[in-house]
Amino acid sequence: MIIGVPKEIKNNENRVALTPAGAKELVKRGHTVYVQHNAGEGSGFTDAHYTLAGALVLASIEEVYGVAEMIIKVKEPIEPEYKLIKEGQLLFTYFHFASYEPLTKAMIASKAVCLAYETVEKTDRSLPLLVPMSEVAGRMAIQKGANYLEKPLGGRGILLGGVPGVLPAKVLILGGGIVGTQAAWMAAGLGADVTIMDVSLQRMRYLADVMPANVKTMMSNEYNIREMIKDADLIVGAVLIPGAKAPHLITQDMLKDMKQGAVVVDVAVDQGGCIETCKPTTHENPTYVIEGVVHYCVANMPGAVPYTSTLALTNATLPYAIQLADKGWKKAAQENPELIPGLNIINGDIVFEGVAQAFNAPYVPVNKYLED
Template structure:
């Protein structure tokens, strides 16, 4: 198969979908890998390393899309890329369709095969291609939140871990999944007073067993959320419903109950956000303020640490990419059930129910294409 790796062009997105080591593994299997000129530079992988691995360098994004049977990306295509996508072409990337209707409609119109990293799912309901970036984003949420709590950045002027004789900051984490767990570990390690909220008692029992003493758990419901936000200094939104729009756990009216300078970090922003006042921001302009509350809502947080993120992502995606290249998307999905829920749009039809529901679109069961 011919694989194309275009350069990411979303604002301040420095990751690349495939490392030179990953390219070499695909080439060893007999596949051809084309990488757009400077695609890996932001992650610390220059063209020369891809050439040594056996990949071919193409000068433009247009040439990369034109030649490839499978496109490997990190972030969803943006508007300038829509016209480059061909019917029948396989796109293997993060899409987060449910949060952005124009992208969904463009991919339907393209008649491409859209296989979304974020909805590839194992039998145990884990999301193997979302986990590595969730781990990065969860840890970054605390790193960024601690930074924006500083007064020059309009935060409360509070040190996350406190000092002897001064209480630490209170960190509230909404969601006890991968993002929430990683955020809690980081916040706890810095000495903060941490509370994780979730709706699953088994999950909270697990977290209570493994977390240090400065991490507490509480059932997530509106009453409890409204109570805890009054004292929180840093609130991390870490809610995920696979493939669907995130629910709003913090509504517009709740901001008035927060202390001035409270920092909100909504990691769920690429699925619509679990904070009603959240809107996607970029690393270039990461924050905005509403009712004296600082909102950090960068939609590609791991893009700020591209070396770490690219290695972590390729570690997870490469085994699936090899299967797709070896067998084609249909046979690969037939042989590996993990890939089936990853299929979101096929030949102009929405085959992932949550995406169809998000925009009231016709839904076609994916089995139509795998029978």
């Protein structure tokens, strides 16, 4: 198969979808890998690294899209890329369709095959291609939150872990999944007073067993959330409904009950956000203030630590990329059911129910395309 790796063009997105080591694994299986000039530069990989691994370097993004049967990316295509995508071309990347209708419509019009990292699912319901970036984003949420709690950046002027004789900050984490768990570990390690809210008793029992003593668990419901946000210094939104928009657990009217200079970090922003007042921001302009509350809503947080993120992402995606390259997307999905929920749009049809529901659009069962 001919595989293309374009340079990411989203604002301050420095990750690349494939490391030179990953390219070498594909090349030695007989596939051709084209990498755009300087695609890996932001992650510390030069064109020479890819050439040494057996990949071929192309000068422009147009050339990469033009030649490739499968495009491997990190973030969803943005508007300048829409016209480059060909009918029948396989795109393997994060899409988060349910949060952005123009992208969904563009991919429908392209008649490409869109296989989303974030909805590839194992039999135990875990999301193997979302986990590595969720781990990064969860840890970064605390780093960023602690930073923006500083007074010069608009925060309350509070040190997350406090000092002897001074109470630490109160951190509220909405969601006890991968993001929430990693955020809790980081916040607890810095000495904060941490509360994780979730709707699953089973998950909270697990967290209560493994977390240190300064992490508490609490059932997530509107009443409890309204009470807890009154004292919170930092709130991390870590709610995920795979392939669908995140629910608004904190609404705009709730902000008036929060402390002036409190910080919210909504990691779910690329799925629509679980805090109503959150809208996607960039690393260049990461924050804004509403009702005295600092909002940090960067949609590609792991892009700020591209070396770590690129290695972690390739570790997870490469086994699936090899299957797709060796067998083609249809046979690979037939033989590995983990790939089936990853299929979101095929030949102009929405085949993932959560995306169709988000826009009240027609839904076509994916089996239509998988039957021989």
